[in-house]
Amino acid sequence: MLERLWIPDPVAAWLPTQNDLNRLAQAPRHHLADPALAVAVLGFDVDALLGGAATGPRIPRSGLLLGRLFESLVTQSLQVYAQAAEAQLRPLRVHGGSQEVDLIVERSDRRVVAIEVKLSRTVEEGDVRHLQWLRGRIGADLLDAVVITTGPEAYRRKDGIAIVPAALLGP
Secondary structure, eight states: OTTTTTOEEEEOOOOOSSSOOOSBOOOOEEEESOHHHHHHHHTOOHHHHEESOSSSOOEESOHHHHHHHHHHHHHHHHHHHHHHTTOEEEEEEBGGGSSEEEEEEEOTTSOEEEEEEOSSSSOOGGGGHHHHHHHHHHGGGEEEEEEEESOSOOEEOTTSOEEEEGGGGOO
């Protein structure tokens, strides 16, 4: 029933054709067409999702749930931009989960932008290790590597990985 209402939004796995990546998981990842629907169905409000005083900084109470909602929101935004650019948006995961990149935007020439989504204001070294791994595997086919965060500003790290606040994705 939910599929007939277009509520779940399956994102097919990325299966590259131009490089030697192997052992890739092929199952699609499912996101909600609108993450706000999940929040409403669960009966959550801002205080249920975030802790902290009304005047102080709010901290995620459940990083897992809030992180998945955040990733779905970012995926939804990037789907729109990818379609407008006639590109495909896909996740990358190696069987067993040893390597995973949240989203791969693939152009018609098969070159890609790799994107990690992190529910964090800051980026740690461990947050970029899969992007660095992919860069090492596909070389020049990787146009750019990006981490989308909840941080306040965009910048580029010394290793060339772009850090972009999710707030810049919206209108």
